[in-house]
Each structure stands twice: as structure tokens, then as C-alpha cells.
Amino acid sequence: MAARDMTREAALSRLDHKHACHILLYADSQAKLFGKIPVKHIVLMQMRFDGLLGFPGGLVKPSEESLEAGLSRELQEELGASVPVTMDDYVSSHLAQSPPRLILHFYSKKIKEAELLEIERAAVLNAVDHGLEVLGLTRVPLYTLRNGGGLPWFLSHSFISNSRAQLLEALRRLDLMSPQALEEAVKKAEEMRHTVKSDPH
Ligand SMILES: O=c1[nH]cnc2c1ncn2[C@H]1C[C@H](O)[C@@H](COP(=O)(O)OP(=O)(O)O)O1
Numbered sequence: 001m002a003a004r005d006m007t008r009e010a011a012l013s014r015l016d017h018k019h020a021c022h023i024l025l026y027a028d029s030q031a032k033l034f035g036k037i038p039v040k041h042i043v044l045m046q047m048r049f050d051g052l053l054g055f056p057g058g059l060v061k062p063s064e065e066s067l068e069a070g071l072s073r074e075l076q077e078e079l080g081a082s083v084p085v086t087m088d089d090y091v092s093s094h095l096a097q098s099p100p101r102l103i104l105h106f107y108s109k110k111i112k113e114a115e116l117l118e119i120e121r122a123a124v125l126n127a128v129d130h131g132l133e134v135l136g137l138t139r140v141p142l143y144t145l146r147n148g149g150g151l152p153w154f155l156s157h158s159f160i161s162n163s164r165a166q167l168l169e170a171l172r173r174l175d176l177m178s179p180q181a182l183e184e185a186v187k188k189a190e191e192m193r194h195t196v197k198s199d200p201h
Pocket residue numbers: 020022053054055056057058059074104133160161162163166
């Protein structure tokens with residue numbers, strides 16, 4: 001879903017709007033799928049209560065807290081872990097296409113693989129939202145298998161608001177995938193969506 005780009009300053013002047021902050025947490029990894037396909041990077045998303053994929057985070061109140069403090073509070077609720085977020089992690093702000101009067105702030109933060117594993121454990125053990133607002137954390141497959149499995153199928157799922165665009169933009173900007181591999185995965189995902197729709201079985 002398209003969303004309109006705006007500066008952080010313009011966004012923060014809209015106190016009559018709701019504000020939400022979400023974050024892409026990622027780590028480098030030496031792991032290999034099936035012992036041969038390099039995973040390279042781990043990127044976290046979550047399955048939300050409504051069955052849509054999105055990033056950890058949520059609604060914040062800029063009149064009462066900074067965007068970063070609000071996001072850290074949401075992460076404590078949804079991940080059960082303390083993840084310090086600063087302005088250095090800020091990426092962008094967008095006016096949501098729907099619902100009206102919602103501004104979406106996006107962040108990304110690189111952490112160590114061991115910290116990411118700890119967050120995955122804490123999300124199950126400590127997060128007050130686990131099994132409620134958040135059905136589970138998921139890693140994004142950043143590879144494409146010969147049958148199209150991996151990122152193309154992941155991208156064929158349904159995403160909340162502009163989180164699919166946030167994911168693709170971040171993979172490009174953070175150089176987590178080559179532009180060519182990313183373009184091919186997006187194209188393959190589009191083909192798969194059409195194939196699934198036109199298959200009568
Ligand atoms: O990952 C996301 N990227 C962009 N926008 C998002 C994302 N997740 C949710 N949203 C939008 C749509 C939601 O209604 C609002 C509030 O976010 P949410 O995480 O649902 O809020 P709480 O955790 O319940 O506070 O933002």
C-alpha cells in the first residue's frame with residue numbers, strides 16, 4: 001500500500017495525527033541452510049494478531065514521549081526485551097494511506113547475532129504480548145531457491161500497511177541483498193501471486 005513520504009519535523013508537527021513507530025532488527029550470520037546456502041543476514045518480522053506480517057513496534061504518543069522512547073516501550077511489550085533505540089536508528093516517516101491521520105515512522109538497527117537469538121527467546125518467554133498481539137517472530141528468508149521458495153514466497157504473504165515496502169527499501173539501503181537478486185525475487189513473487197490466483201484448484 002502506498003504511503004506518502006514526509007520529513008521527521010513535518011511529521012512531528014502533526015499532533016492531531018496518530019503516530020506509530022516500527023523497527024527492522026537485523027544481524028549478520030555465518031549460518032548455512034541445509035549446510036550449504038549462506039543465510040548471511042537475519043532480519044526479524046512478526047506475525048501479528050490479524051494474520052498480517054509486520055515489524056515489531058506500535059503506537060506512540062509524541063506529546064508524552066519521544067518517538068524513540070515510545071518505540072522502546074513497544075519493543076519491551078512485544079519482544080520482552082530492552083532494545084535501546086536512538087535517533088541514529090531513525091529511517092523515515094510516511095503518512096499512511098489508510099486509516100486517515102496515521103503517521104508511520106520507521107527505524108532499523110543492527111545487532112549481534114547472539115543478541116538477536118536472545119530477543120527471539122525473550123519474545124516467547126517474557127513478552128506480555130506473546131500469543132496475543134504478536135503470534136510469533138519470524139525471520140525473513142533472504143535467498144531464492146530453485147523452485148522460487150524463500151524470499152519470493154515470503155513476499156507473496158499479506159503485509160500490514162506499508163511494511164512490505166519498508167522491508168524492500170531496507171534490504172536495498174542496508175545492502176542485505178544485491179539489487180539484482182532483490183529485483184528478481186520481487187518479480188518472481190508477482191508471478192507467483194498471479195499463478196495462485198489463476199489456479200482453480
Ligand atoms: O510494520 C509496520 N509497518 C508500518 N506500519 C505498521 C506496521 N505495523 C503496524 N503498522 C500500522 C498499522 C497499525 O494499525 C498501526 C499501529 O501499529 P501496531 O503495531 O498495530 O500498534 P500497537 O502495537 O497495537 O500499539 O501502525
